[in-house]
Amino acid sequence: MAKITTIGLDADDTLWHNERVFRLTHDRFCDLLSNYIDAACVEDRLLQVERKNLRLYGYGVKGFTLSLMETALELTDGAIDGRGMKQILAWSREMLSHPVEPLPHVRDALIALEDEFQLVLITKGDLFDQERKFAESGLADYFTGVEVVSEKTAASYQQIFERYGQGAERAVMVGNSMKSDVLPMLDAGGWAVHVPYEITWALELADDPENAERFRRISHLGELSTLLSDIRSRE
Amino acid sequence: MAKITTIGLDADDTLWHNERVFRLTHDRFCDLLSNYIDAACVEDRLLQVERKNLRLYGYGVKGFTLSLMETALELTDGAIDGRGMKQILAWSREMLSHPVEPLPHVRDALIALEDEFQLVLITKGDLFDQERKFAESGLADYFTGVEVVSEKTAASYQQIFERYGQGAERAVMVGNSMKSDVLPMLDAGGWAVHVPYEITWALELADDPENAERFRRISHLGELSTLLSDIRSRE
Secondary structure, three states: OOOOEEEEOOOOOOOOOOOOHHHHHHHHHHHOOOOOOHHHHHHHHHHHHHHHHHHHOOHHHHHHHHHHHHHHHOOOOOOOOHHHHHHHHHHHHHHOOOOOOOOOOOHHHHHHHHHOEEEEEEEEOOOHHHHHHHHHHOOOOOOEEEEEOOOOOOHHHHHHHHHHOOHHHHHHEEEOOHHHHHHHHHHOOOOEEEEOOOOOOOHHHHOHHHHOOOOEEOHHHHHHHHHHHHHHHOO | OOOOOEEEEEOEEOOEHHHHHHHHHHHHHHHHHOOOOOOHHHHHHHHHHHHHHHHHHHOOOHHHHHHHHHHHHHHHOOOOHHHHHHHHHHHHHHHHEEEEEEEOOHHHHHHHHHOOEEEEEEEEEEHHHHHHHHHHOOOHHHHEEEEEEEOHHHHHHHHHHHHHHHHHHHHHEEEEHHHHHHHHHHOOEEEEEEEEOOOOHHHOOOOOOOOOOOOEEEOHHHHHHHHHHHHOOOO
């Protein structure tokens, strides 16, 4: 089996906390709208609006903010006042300047791997915000490259791992999303390691792959080095 | 002098119309706010808000939309109603799905150059929207690569032209913005060709460079091929 040359790592909720910042805004949003309508229906409608808008906005905080505003205007039938709308804009600014907090074990894992492998950060979403978080994370020095893509597909993994290394077959992708980090990487012929985060956005959920020889799961990045030795022993 | 290997081309207002879509929204926005306040102050305040938000939102339609909303809420002191806010969201969706219309001479210019040079599209702004426009433009087949960056700097040009070709010294960057396409490319040691568009966003204005041997200006892309022959004759 060919030697592993490159490790791809997802960013949000793999290297640092992210989804809980969105959850906090979700909760605040439901509170805000409870002044106008039954809060129980807010969450569902927001998810529908987000799903509908993905093809127009892509991923990231700015698109999420526009979806919050659309949902608020729709569910209150335009009655939400200027103060409420300003509130939503303020949350958005807060999300976009939120301190970046690396997850436990991440730095040690990167230090353990950086000499032996090319490390590439692979993330989707808003280019500008992802670069900001990467710069603020204090982790940039461990990486050979950063690739922000609009969607994680088998084709995008193939292209990236050709660029950094010798193709997806000799690479491992590590991330918290089954839908984005695991399944398309397996389709590309590579290894995929799932590291679940405490919460997963509904639009990133997917079932485990069946009969996938190159699929693994670990509980945190501190287990990655041992797992890679195991994969390597099969090479 | 070393042989030119690569041509970088800006996208918005170099390959296709873009700024006039923003201008249309500007005009509609001033009309909308004229129901509340003196329209004369709208334009200035919007530009201030856009400038302030650049470091948070970066470039693109979604950030622009959030700046419109912030300006509207601020200038009307929160009095703009739900209908007005919905209107702004609708304009934003319209901008994000606006048909892409290549500028005159563009296709022929690309056909004339594609065999001899590596052509790379280099744009800043929203990754998702720029990829959408590139795909819809019908021009994708002429390009070797697409690079969406958060800001066009000498360093980003150096990196991109190392990747596609043999460095900035052997590359020409072509675009409508003095600030983004011309000045940083000259700093990187490359050739820069300015192709003015009919309107320029205030935040992209800059003076001509002084004593820049590698700076040229053409009036449309139909003149690029002849200009390159001229540059080449100096090699």
